Amino acid sequence: MSSTGATPAIRLTGLQKHFGDVRAVDGVDLEIADGEFFSMLGPSGSGKTTVLRLVAGFEQPTGGTVELAGRDVTGTAPFERDVNTVFQDYALFPHMSVLENVAYGLRVRGVGKAERRRRALEALATVRLDHVADRRPTQLSGGQRQRVALARAVVVRPRVLLLDEPLGALDLKLREQMQVELKQLQRDLGITFVFVTHDQEEALTLSDRVAVFNEGRIVQLGSPREVYERPVDAYVASFVGTSNLFDAEVARAVLGRDGRYALRPEKIHLAAEPDAGATTPEHDRVRGVVAETIYLGIGRRVVVDTEHGARLVVLEPSTAPAAVERGDHVVASWRHADLVTLA
């Protein structure tokens, strides 16, 4: 999905935002292609929401530029930018009905009454809420409000939709359902989605590309698979999913090698001590004792204390043949290729 030749929907160049001494955004360069589902992933305070607010125009950057579809919009007001935002708290107008909320963007653009009613109802229909058009936002459930906020933002057909942790306030089941709907909506509308989240699973399942943020900078940019399978450093490896991290000392003891490495729990194979497991030369092996097993439904998490003192977390699929128990002596093994070298 990277842009070759075509003008990107969003281009950020050397973007900086300082609040007093705090560098919330500290030099972000980024291009987001037209029609891309792009996620900004990071813990709270990593600068991802501030980047979104700089793109929307709610904040003015301390340095750098924001371009939308090739036009430099740095310094312009939010209402002059062809982007719309879905807010974390939905920001629905409490004094207006659902229909008036959705029609608001059309109303301030001077669209006629009949026309804006038709288009607002159409937008409500795409989120399957045309039957609550006359209610007040306070009479809706969290999931419904979320969808009204979506309809309100897309009814004006923006080039780019910015979503600020839009699913954060919903419960798990609803969140999973909304993820599917968001993905469908983005495919149907064909507009660029920029999605801010601290939920790595959400970012991985929804996005074409993911930018992982830390301390105001992008530490890794790539497809969900790249970010998950090939994290560039210990921060990404531990923030995106779970990783076993080998620092220099452990790496020398366990692997007999220098450097720092990460290893995903599901890549480790456990075998009871007597049948020493796979012994091909492309495998690393280490002995240990099972310290804890946790049942997860889709599998089991097994914690192994290795003979070198380091702890390994292993994810055993529920299909694994002989389950090891606490106190068992085991051999943990993995392919060299699954070991990720960190910066």
Place this chain on the structure above:
Amino acid sequence: MTQPTAPTATAPSSGTGAVARRASSFLATRPRLRLGLLLSAPLTWLVLVYVVALAALLVTALWSVDAFTGEIDRGLTLDNLREVATESLYRTVTLRTLGVAALVTVIDVAIALPIAFYMAKVASPRARRLLVVAVLTPLWASYLVKAFAWRSLLSEGGLVDWVLNPFGAHSPGYGLTAVVMTQAYIWLPYVILPIFAGMERVPDSLLEAAGDLGASAGTTVRTVVMPLLLPAVVAGSIFSFSLTLGDYISVNIVGGANQMLGNLVYTNVGAANNLPLAAAIALVPIVIMLGYLAAVRRTGALDNL
């Protein structure tokens, strides 16, 4: 077996503790009695001080004064009410009072809106605290002191004259303009505070959402801020409007020869020794306020409170 070191919940305790415990467990299962005990004091206060006083006022308005002896005749008559309703003097003073109150309210709301907006949405938390203190500080000073301060400001050769004279203008002197200025100054904090509180309750994200959807600042104020702020503006206006309606002190101090409803009440209680007529005049602002509240209710401004 070891001895338990902490007393258990069922252990008997001292006398008063036991009584208190029994009383609270008695109340715990009787929510209505609990509510009754909680509300009895404030309800008694409200009924005695408020409702009874108002009823006494209404009854007094129906009495009359014997013209020769000056004694109050407790026979019921509608003469006072009829006089207040028909005499042109009372109509003129009522209209004048209404006009002053309306003008004071409009001026106060117009000043309070930008100040409240700045306090709630723009100022840093530190500046906001300082501004709240600054708004409240004038309330520490006595009403009389503030009214006399305006008297000296507006006097011939006073500060206002001194500032305006180079531009060829003069102090408005003592009169209705001075009353409006003084009242607008004195009641301003009562208008700023509710509007500030109302503005604080409007989430920033609503303002951002309006801008995001294409509304300019002016359109945002008109379509989002003002409708949400209307109940707060109404609350503030009720303060400035009703307080001005009932005022008589500042009129005496800076109003020159003008009279407002409050002055008529004052003279009738004092010099004219006609308490029943004073009571009848005092009903006028009450009726006006009831009408104002009914009109406000009709607009639906209070539905979102």
